[in-house]
Amino acid sequence: MKNIKYAIFALALFLPASQLAAAVPHLPTPQAINFNPPKGNRYVLTNGLVFRLMPDHTLPVIKITALLKTGTIYEPKDKVGLAGLTAATIRESGSAKYPSDELNKTLEYMGASAETGVDEENAGFSASGLSKDTEKLLDIVSSLMTAPAFDPAKLELKKSDLLEAILRRNDNPEAISGRESRRMFYGADNPYGRRVEAAGVSSITIDDVKKFYAENYRPQGTIIAVTGDFQLDDMVHLVTRAFSDWNNTTPAPAAPKAAAPKAERKVYLVSKEVENAPVRIYMPGPKRHDPSEYALEIGNYVLGGSSMNSRLFQEIRTKRGLAYSVSSFWSKNDLAGIVGAYYGTKNESVPQAARETLRQYDIMRNVPLTSGELRTAKDGILNSYIFSDRRHRIR
Numbered sequence: 001m002k003n004i005k006y007a008i009f010a011l012a013l014f015l016p017a018s019q020l021a022a023a024v025p026h027l028p029t030p031q032a033i034n035f036n037p038p039k040g041n042r043y044v045l046t047n048g049l050v051f052r053l054m055p056d057h058t059l060p061v062i063k064i065t066a067l068l069k070t071g072t073i074y075e076p077k078d079k080v081g082l083a084g085l086t087a088a089t090i091r092e093s094g095s096a097k098y099p100s101d102e103l104n105k106t107l108e109y110m111g112a113s114a115e116t117g118v119d120e121e122n123a124g125f126s127a128s129g130l131s132k133d134t135e136k137l138l139d140i141v142s143s144l145m146t147a148p149a150f151d152p153a154k155l156e157l158k159k160s161d162l163l164e165a166i167l168r169r170n171d172n173p174e175a176i177s178g179r180e181s182r183r184m185f186y187g188a189d190n191p192y193g194r195r196v197e198a199a200g201v202s203s204i205t206i207d208d209v210k211k212f213y214a215e216n217y218r219p220q221g222t223i224i225a226v227t228g229d230f231q232l233d234d235m236v237h238l239v240t241r242a243f244s245d246w247n248n249t250t251p252a253p254a255a256p257k258a259a260a261p262k263a264e265r266k267v268y269l270v271s272k273e274v275e276n277a278p279v280r281i282y283m284p285g286p287k288r289h290d291p292s293e294y295a296l297e298i299g300n301y302v303l304g305g306s307s308m309n310s311r312l313f314q315e316i317r318t319k320r321g322l323a324y325s326v327s328s329f330w331s332k333n334d335l336a337g338i339v340g341a342y343y344g345t346k347n348e349s350v351p352q353a354a355r356e357t358l359r360q361y362d363i364m365r366n367v368p369l370t371s372g373e374l375r376t377a378k379d380g381i382l383n384s385y386i387f388s389d390r391r392h393r394i395r
Contacts, residue, residue, distance in 0.1 A: 040225075043236060047247055048220035051239050054227040062134045062228035064141050066125040069221035073120050073191035073256050075212075079204050081162060081196040083118045083216075086209045088158040091116040093151035095143035100151065103140065114140055120192060121333055123217070131229035135238060138226075142242035145222075148213065152206040159201055166198050174344075176270055177278040184268045185282040185338065191256045192335060218248035260284065260336040276324070278344045281357060285330050285337030296330055296339070301377040303364055304328025304341055309376070311360050316343060322353040 040054040072083045091114070094100040107114055112129025114137070125145055129137045170176055179195065186193030224243070226235055261284050286292055297305075304312035304327045312326045326343040341361075345353050369377070 040227075041232065043239075045219065045240060045244050047244065048218075049222050049224065049243050049246065051224040051226065051243075053230075053232060053235050053239075054225070055230055055232055055235075056227055057229050060131045060229045061128065062131045062137060062226070062230065063128045064126065064138060064224065064226050066141065066145060066222060066224045068123045068217055069121075069252075070123050070216035071118055071121040072194075074216055074253055075191075075194075077189065077191075077194065079200050079208060080194045081201045082204055082208055082212050083123065085155060085158055085162065085201075085204055086212045087116040087118040087123055089150060089155045089206075089209055090144055090148040090213070092154040092158060093149040095140075095149050096147045097143040098140055099149060100154065106136070106140070110136065112137055114144065116144070134228070134230055134235075138238055138242050142246075145217065146243070146246040150206060150210055150213075155204075155206050155209060159204065162196065162201050163198055166196060166201070170272075173272055173274050173276075174278050176272065177280055180268070180270055181280040181282055182338075184266075185261050186335075187259070187261070190258045190335075192258070192333065214248070215250055215253055218250070218252065219243065219246045220248075220252065255334060258335055275346060276344055277347050277350050278342070279350055279354065280340060280342050281354065282338050282340045285339040286332050287336060288332045288334050290332065290337075293332060297381060298374065298377045299364055299369075300328050300330050300339075301380055302369055302373050303360060306377070306380055311363075312341065312343075312357065315360060316353055316356050320352075320356065322349045322356065326353075326357075 038054060040052045042050065042052050044050050070083065072080070075082045092100060094103040098106065103114075107129075110129050110133045112127065112133060114127040115125070117124045117126075125141055127137050127141050169179070183193045183195055188194070224239065226239065261282075263284050286296065302311060304310045307313060307327070308318075310328070312328055316322045316326045317324070323343040323345040326341070328339075328341045330339045331337050341357050343353050343357065
């Protein structure tokens with residue numbers, strides 16, 4: 001077979017050039033895509049827990065995701081890192097029904113996974129596996145959420161990991177730039193700008209973890225989503241049975257109060273012996289549920305969110321060669337979000353790249369998008385929708 005392929009290839013080399021030209025296929029005009037994604041089914045238990053179900057029989061798999069209304073902004077200011085350590089300790093300790101070693105063996109045997117995580121405004125649980133193990137997997141998630149074991153030894157291990165990360169956190173200029181820019185933007189005492197410190201982490205005890213769990217993990221404000229290969233009525237029964245007995249009568253903590261970032265221009269420098277500088281430019285952005293977020297998403301796509309096709313990439317990297325990486329982004333939260341840009345460049349090019357970045361923002365504010373840019377941005381965002389997913393990180 002190898003000789004035959006080689007003979008055909010060699011023959012093609014001796015054909016006239018006119019016969020070697022690629023033929024342009026005549027393809028039919030594609031029809032408009034009628035995209036009507038299913039909305040799923042919403043249910044509410046008597047304890048206030050909300051769950052949504054979306055059957056999908058494409059593959060014999062199941063995925064469970066839970067979001068709880070808590071996060072790092074609810075930590076005491078002298079124990080920053082507590083929310084992440086709570087989530088990590090829950091996963092590492094297992095539960096009363098599934099102790100740590102048994103939990104890991106069970107998941108490994110099923111070829112399944114179960115994880116915990118937290119960010120600023122929510123905590124999360126996620127699990128996935130084969131649909132034949134749905135009942136067992138749902139039971140594992142329920143036991144972790146409602147009856148965690150809280151092993152003090154597991155907490156100490158996670159604290160050691162976090163303390164080691166603090167020791168090494170200034171090794172990476174990118175990490176410094178991301179961490180300190182948020183801290184300066186929101187303020188060092190602002191819940192959105194606090195920094196994990198060794199003294200605070202060292203002071204956290206297993207009682208602190210248990211207290212944070214008791215005050216923040218509750219069925220009210222929790223949403224569970226299940227998608228995969230299941231029958232709707234069967235899953236309603238399984239979720240109801242798994243979570244209907246979960247009760248927490250402790251009053252939910254009030255959201256922390258903090259001043260929104262001031263709209264004033266300041267420049268902050270971090271001194272480090274490196275040849276290249278990671279630079280972030282932050283501006284106040286929208287709160288959560290702001291109606292302008294859809295327009296902002298399109299504008300960000302054109303400005304710097306679409307990689308090589310964006311204005312920032314074309315102007316700063318391609319035309320001027322001022323940066324090896326450049327992009328724009330935005331985020332939202334309950335206090336005040338961020339509209340920002342990032343670029344990495346050699347030290348002497350920092351001011352020039354900053355001026356061009358700000359100039360591009362001015363153009364975005366004052367000059368309407370072209371019809372082509374608007375159409376491309378809409379198509380790009382809509383086409384990427386199917387790949388979107390929510391990830392949780394332990395800070």
